Structure formats: C-alpha cells, structure tokens
Amino acid sequence: MTTRGWFWVTIGMGMLGCRATQTVPDGPAAVENLAPFQILNAWVDGDSLRSVVQHSGGCDAHTFSLRTTSPMLKSLPPKQPVAWEHLSNDPCRAMVVDTISASVAHLRGTPRGVTILLLDQWEPELPYTYP
Template structure:
C-alpha cells in the first residue's frame, strides 16, 4: 500500500488531503484504484493529474498523481473506496503503450491501447 501524504491541517478547497492507495491496476482505458482515507462526514473527491509530459524513452513513461479533496472532513473513520480514472487523455498518438508511474504506488503500470 502506498501513502500519499498531505498535511494533517488540510482544509476545504485543498487537494492535498492524505490518503493511501491500497490497489492500483489498468483496466482497458481506466486506471482503477482502491483508496483509503480518514473521514466519514463529508463527500470526498479524487482526480488524476499528470506530473509533466511523458519521457522520450521507449516505451514512454508518464508520471501521474492522484489528488484528494476532503472538504475539510474532520471524521476519523477509515474509509475504503474504489475510484476509476479515464486514461485516454494520456495516450501517446505515436505509440501503442505507455508506462504509468503513479505517485504513492511502487509498481509501474502498463497502459496498452490501439494506435
């Protein structure tokens, strides 16, 4: 399990609320993750963000991170939930695959798609 740290003082409107990635896998055109975080009182939102452009190496590698906005939730319950993110915006039109390096997850993930 990978931890994605954020400050314990993160407030509503911050995308740095702490969470952990318990599972991560590419499924077709989706990145499916199981996340865990503290909360229980408010809705939480997650988004997938690219950390810069893909490398020029072959296969190309792209650093991604998941950001978490917890609405200032003061809850202490451990919440586990599944999230899915669309990977099609991260395709390289000159290649049929890209290696995804997800922050908070140790193993590289291979995304294969039709060219």
C-alpha cells in the same frame, strides 16, 4: 533629453515599482483542502486507471482527480508520471476504503501500443495498452 523629460521618466519608473506583489501558490501542496490517503491497489482497466484507496473520513464528500505531475518521459515505451489528488473537508476519523477511477485515454504517448503510467505512491509501473 530635457529636465522635464527626465522628470517624467523618473515618475514613470517609480509608478512601475509601486505594483502590488502577487502571491502564487507553489505546487500541489499549496492547494487548499488536500487530504492524505494511501493507495492499496492500482491497475489499468481498458482506458481507465483504477485504484483502491484508504483515507480518513466518513462524514463528508471526498473528491479524487488524476493529474499529470510532469511532462511525458521520452523513453521506449513512453512513461507518464501521474498522481491522484484528494480534496476533502471531512473532519471525521473513520478509515474509509474506496475504489476510484479516471480515464487515461488522453495520456496515450504513441498512436498505438503502450504507455507506462508511473503512479505516485505506487511502486510497480502500470502498463497502459491500447490498439
């Protein structure tokens, strides 16, 4: 390779090294506005997971969503780890008790039978039974 060729290779490599670094949030704790809460009760009702939760607030809107925390565990019956995510900007401090629910139909681990839901912050396993 000629001197001119090495020059362009060096310039090209230098330009690749000048990219701006990109910061990526690491896990659910990096999500902005996550708010603490406590699960008081949890159960499966048909194709829905329902929970009674307690959190501080009372002045602003609160959003709860159910998410999977890892891939389904290959066991018999299959087990799916899940967690409620609580988003809020509510500065108030009153203790509020709410009943929340979300569909779990998409979490069926087998065509028919049972999938065990492992809810974060809740000790008993929750059997999700379907036809």
